[in-house]
Amino acid sequence: MSTLFQPTALVGAIALAMGFSTSVSAQDSSNVVNASLDTLVVTATRSEEKIKDVPARISVIDEKTIEQSPITDLPTLLTKEAGLTIKQVGGYGQTASVYLRGTNSSHTLFLQDGMRSNIATIAGTNIPLFDLSDIKQIEILKGPASVQYGTDAIGGVIQLISKIPTENSIFTTIEAGEKNTYKSILGVDVAEDGFYAQIRGQRFETDGDQIIANDERKVGFDQKGYSAKVGVEKEAYGLSAELKENKGTGDYFSYGSPKAYDFLNRLYNLQSRINLSNSLTWNTRLSQFEDQYNVVKGSYPSIVNTEQQEIDSNLKWQFSQHQNVLLGVEYNKTQAEKVAAYIGDEGFNSDNETIGYYVQHQFKNDIFSTQTGVRVEDNQQFGTHTVGQIAARYFATQNTSFYANLGTAFRAPVVGQIISEPAWWGGNPDLKPEESVSYELGFDHAMAYGLQVYGSVYQTKIDNLMVSDSSTGWKFYNLDKATFTGSELGLKWKQDNLFANAEYAYVQPKNDDTDEDAPNRPRQNFTLSAGWDNGVYGFTTSLVAKGPSKDLQEIPGYATIDMNAYWQMNPHVKVFTNIKNIGDTTYKAAWNNEVNSYYLASGRLASAGVTFRY
Template identity: 25%
Template sequence: MFKPAFAAVLVASCCSAAANTTEHTNLEHISIYANRTATPQQDVLASVTVLERDDIVARQANDLPALLAQLPGINLSRDGGRGQNSSVYIRGGNTGHTLVIIDGVRSGSATLGYKTLSMLPLELIERIEVVRGPRAAWYGADALSGVIAITTRKAQGTELNANVGSYGQLGADVSVSEQVGDLAVRATAGYSQADGFNVRKDLDPDRDGYDQRFAKLAADYQTSFGLLRAQFDINSGFYQFDTGWGTEDQADTLNRTYLLGWEHQLGQWQHQAQLSRILDDDTVYGPDSSSPFVTERDEFNYQTSTAITNNLNWLGGVNWYSESVGRSSVNYVEDSRINRALFTGLNFKQDNVQLDGSVRRDLTTQYAGNNTWQLAAGYWFTDAWQLRISRGAAFKAPTFNDLYYPGEGSSNPDLAPERTLSDEVAISYRAANGSVQLAWFENDVDNLIQLDANYMPQNIEQAKISGIELAIQADVAGIEQSFAYSWTDTENTLTGLRLARRPEHTINWRAGHSWNKFSAFVTADYQSNTYQGQYAVNEYLGGFTLWGIGTSYTVSSALTLRAKVDNLFDKNYYTNDRYTTAGTNFGLSVSYTPQ
């Protein structure tokens, strides 16, 4: 068990180190998605975490869900190991309350209503930005609890990577780029697989593994009338799983994205436009049947921004997308919808005061008009200390599955959209060698969609989510440390019960040190006991602490070796009722960048 005294020592040492200096230096990270424009992270009036490619590689996470679970305000529920379904919860919201944006494109299945992250390869990711708190005033439906914005690989030169690990894990990828005058071309391709392990010992006595192939081809062309971009991504694979429903226990998956973009700076005005098309194909099958779920989304975005005065900036734009069910195992009563939106916002900053405001109007073919808004204010007491407050409204329309799948008796076409009103108050301190942020948040959810005893979606009149986040980064005697603690209190106000799979307490700690060509790190991740729902076989799952270690060695400027061990003490734990998780497991990887 994670000792509270140990946690207190970590917090005290980190705070002490962060307070050793009052010199304020700008953090290197830039937020791109919190305000839809590039902004220094310390000037964003929201809780934001940014991971660049070097950060992602250094953490040596098994997959994207495991990486996200190390960040403040996020917890994870897994149906097994790599490749199996994983649910990511930001600040206690449903999985579908987090909008996933990939290269500026709204992503995810139109039938599920969210993006499944278990088969999105880390090898294809250049940058991750997580915004905690509602952002519907900028992005519309789904951004109730937060936004996960992913930028895919933008290789410079040539890079080769390979990895092996426990449960038959192996993979390799290559990235190349070439600059010819004003034309830049980049490509990434890779392969990954694992034999896996049996994720439900009470069901099929088989291993549940996966197999995956992915590629990206992109080109940028600089012209006198702006930067033109074109991109094509494909991610296909196969994964196995265990379920108590029917005999379908494996799936083929395919995701394709086509993107055309334009950016131009004309005087004080900055223009951006993007047209995209996404195909999401997940066909589940077994020895007796198959169930295809194929959805498509076409989207157009345009935005423009300018500085009205030295202290006041304006941004506005339009967003249009059409999503449809191309093929499915059932006939949906409605299988397409169109959303049209206008959005605008202002940012004011003078002396020690900063104000943000944004508003959006969405017109959806099924649910008419929906207004969302966000207001935020920040005040700097000194160059290091800042207080900020914010309030925002958001909404999410029911998914096609909520409304119509699998049919009468298990679907609910009368569902109303979910709506939230969220507040946040935070105080932060930034110094040359670290930062501290303490945030309180509260989220009132009207018409929260949950399954009843018959597994039919129903609107809960109201749910309440509140909590506290403490995030610390500090260099303590040459040891770089990050510490995050989250307390999350959730309640279904109709029943008085907690919302399922949201632990009340989580702690994530990481410490690392470098010696010349050698570096090493240790991690500890704690989660308190978790309510699984009143219809689960095991209503509560026990808490646990997982330890991990890792190291890297720079053989030369071109070659780096890495090794890590997760679940170091072979903890037997669960995050989803009866679904087995990985025991002690190791990974080895090598990166080669020809000079």
């Protein structure tokens, strides 16, 4: 297993990069940056505001970054953020877990246009299976957000926000590369006098990579899907209807034998806005998210389905020039089912309902931006929880601001953690909900010569942390306490067409019961991205470096380098190229106790593509 560069293999890839290209933003050129000060975000407060006013740390992956490589999946994009760690046991379509600021993979809430997309049968979500073909922006909110969104948001929130057409357009994008990997997208946008419609269709396929160190077999993945959105945006009201479906099949290994799964995820979303007056706005969302994951190859097939229905309605009152209050109620019904798929198989069927009431106050002027809130959530299975937040940003000068954020959060066990039959599932009906309190201080400072520096220090304490390990036969149980302490420091620079972005993050994820680090979280993470872009040509090189971590075995650190470039030949044609993991570093991702070997992360993938737009 080599971690060295392979010069011969790189000759073709570098030649490819010299001739083709993809879109890179000169303003937000790294895959994940803190975004320009005028970038608008919605995740932190449920309403649109400039990122410079948010009294918390929030990062943005912008549209140009997402479009620079259509074959790039969500785990790969998130890897470029120093403040979180991705544990993916292989490449495309393989299980991936997100550890945001060192917290558990179940402590990050995933949203799609406001709809909760975590899965009730597992402690997390199927992020490798999400398609990004219609996504405009990915927002990463770090820190507790249970006041805004209820359970799961202990470490933070990652929200995928879809596009709203602003002009008439039709386009097609094709990207193809090594390992018989390709993706094609066809899109149509219509926009006229506030009315709009959007359609996307996509198809992706790859032969995949070797994912087990002592087994040369590769695992393939393919998916296809579509999305459609129609709506209207007027000054007095807005209305949209959205449908998204993504399905496919993937290979994986379990107990040394090859297996395969089919998947389908589908989102229905209806959203409305009514301006009742100049100071009063009423927003309502009705959503449904379905997730199906069926093992179709192997000794023990299984069918696991989750369906969530959600209604959220809130009233925003701008009662003075500088102050507003948000009052809302959110209802969620989740049904999880495992179907008995063979003789002797045991299934389950469970549902749960929650209803949350929240209130949030904001104050903004030239000196302060504050956010306070309270949420009371009644969980049918686990009772009532009350959480709160108080946060403020102080603008010391036009170029310098400081913020403080204090918040509590909670997470209720999901079906997959509490069912006792079948016993091998690992459920424990006696689990208690997790409760947390987080403290954070940070600053942002703009200097001369296009330099910006930012930093944060934080600590999150969690009671009743839910874990499972080999000592209990992988049955879930509660720890008394865990503490996650860390810091982040970033530097951004832009001068004419040149740019660079760097971020260093440190976290100590401590199990207070044993005084040891929690698994799968490297203490040190570093990312660096630099390049040149004049709007016609662009080139970027990105470095991701992660320190060692613990799993069932020691996981060594690694460093990978990605490259991308583009040429906008004319307003209608863009050609681009990408080289992922240019050194073909086959680093270890996790320990597989079943076959006494390591999972491997993806190797090099060189690709090129073209977009035609009219």
